[in-house]
Every structure is written in C-alpha cells, then in structure tokens.
Amino acid sequence: MDRREELLDEVTDHVLEHGLIGLTLRPVAAAIGTSDRMLIYHFGSRDGLVSAVVAHAGARSVLAVDALPAARSVRAGVNALWVAYQTEPLNSCLDVYCQAAATGLIGEEPYLSDARASNEKWAVSLRDYLVRCGAPPRRVHRIVTLVDSALYGFHLDLATDRPDELARGVDDLAVAAQRLAD
Template sequence: MTTRRDELAEGATDYALEHGLVGLSLRPLAESLGTSDRMLLYHFRDKDDLITTILRTSNARSMQGIRDLPPSVDLRTAVLDLWRTVSRGDQQRCQRLYVEAAALGLFGREPYATEVREANAAWMSALAGHLVAAGLARADARRVAELVDSAFVGLQMDQPLDSAARQRRTVADLADAVADRWVPS
C-alpha cells in the first residue's frame, strides 16, 4: 500500500530530476506537488530527510533499470548495453542527480556525502551483477564495475560538451578494452 509519504517521495524525486538539487527550495517543490511546505515537513523530518529520500528513490530507480536489463551475450556487449541504459532518458537524469549529489558530498555536505557513499555500494553491486551475468568472473566483477562506472561518469560529465559520435567511439573502445582484458569465467 502506497502512503502519502511514498507519493510525495516519488513526486519530489521527479521534481529533483527535472530541476536538480542545488538551490532546491521547499515552497516551489511543494507547490508542484499540490501541497504546502509545511505538509512536506510533516511527512519528512526536515529538508535533509527529504533530500535523503529523493536520492534513495533516484538510486533505486537507477538500479532497477540495470536489474531489468536482459543478460548481455558477452562482456563487450554488457558494457555497451550498460552505457545505452545509463545515458538515456530517466536513467540519464538519475545519473546526473547522482553526480550533483556527489559533487556536493565532496565538500562534506550532508546528507549528500553519506548518501552517495551508500549509493555507490549498491550501484556497484548492480553493475557487477550485470557483468557477471555476461560471463565475467565474480572475483573480477567489482574491479571491472568500478572501471566502467568511472569511465561512464566522466563521459556523462562531458555529454553536453562532446559529440555523440565521439562518445560512442569512446564507449566502444572501453568495451573492447574490458573484453580483451578480462576473460569470461
């Protein structure tokens, strides 16, 4: 059963995915949700609790998108499939929100630092699971997931500034390198 808090969390996450976290103000957020800032604070302890909930909801959506991917036929294809998934639509917006939270967390701002640290562990597990399903040895999964994710984050940061063709070529090079380096189990 969905509670009012759950409904507000989903709506607030959609709002943050559209408008970002920097400068997030409760009044415009509440207005867009058809409620008041006081009611938001009734359902969420404070603004930090709301932000924590938004980040967790966004991360859960991202991980579900990875888990919903059918197994890739091989490791190279897995990297390409992962990129196709994280670089488009709702997944891309979730990734951008994560990068924004990570940047704020770098400066020690809470709840960003804690939430990003927790999100990383879960996210790496989702990526590693997809790579293992494509034939990667479980012992190598975390290492490869970290490599792939690091490259993806860099590419996502450059996405508005780079050509789509250059990004496709870079991802293909990454996929080739991963497939050449790690032999399937």
C-alpha cells in the same frame, strides 16, 4: 504506499524533470500539490528531503540496470549500459547524482551516508549485470570499478563532447573491460 513514500515519488519525479540545483521547499511543494510544512513533517528538513530524493533516484537507477537484458559479452554489455545511460530513467537519475556531487552534497552528512549506501547497491547491480554478460565473478569487482568511474565521466562529458566521439571512447572502455574479463 504511505504518504511519505507518495511524496518522495512525487518530489523525485519533479527533481528528475527540473533538476536538483536550486531546489527549495515551497516551490517544489506547490508543484506537487502539498505544503512545505508537510514536506518538513515527513522529511525533517530540506536536507532530509534532498538526501531521500538522491537515494530514491539511485534506487530507480538500480531497478533500471537490473532490468537490462544480458548482452552476449562484457564488451557488448558495457556498450549497452552506455546506451541505457543516455535514456530514461538512467539519464535523469545520473544527472541528479551529478548535480548532488557538483554542489558538494555527496561529501557531507546527511548525504554522505545515503550516497554510500546507494553507491553500494549500484555497484551490486552493475556487478550482477556484468556477470550476466559473462564477466567472471572473481574479476568483476575490478571491471565494475573501471566501468562505473569511466561511464560516470563519459556521462558528464555528454554536455560538451560529440556523441560519436564518446561512443568510440566507450567502446575502447568496453574492449578494456572485456580484456579484464578474459
């Protein structure tokens, strides 16, 4: 692994633990034992670093979904995906994406292109997972669109809503996804 990748791993770990909002170069550099100048050398700017971190967190999310075992049905798969969203590493990775979106970063360059590329990989991972759970390939795109958007919203609601209410809502989503699959 080259030095840039090592730094990216370390900064991503730091961001997953402490969040993205308010990230500045000097404190993060000090936290990982390097200098802000070294981060600028490898990433060009704070924007370049943050964009790389958001993409790297997205790549970690993809690996986590790819590692999920197949469930016995689409409904069970959606519910299992929700459980995974609430555990590490997905919970923190999704939080970073939410923070980037909430601060307006996702809609602007250099973040926009990286976010789109990351989102495409995420969608492929979700498609593969749901096909492993029994979704027919000809319908899986519609199921992914529904499930991804809804679970993202449920994830945002974790901060304010009761987990049992969210779980019921997720199961309602899972039932709808199963109907699309059938």
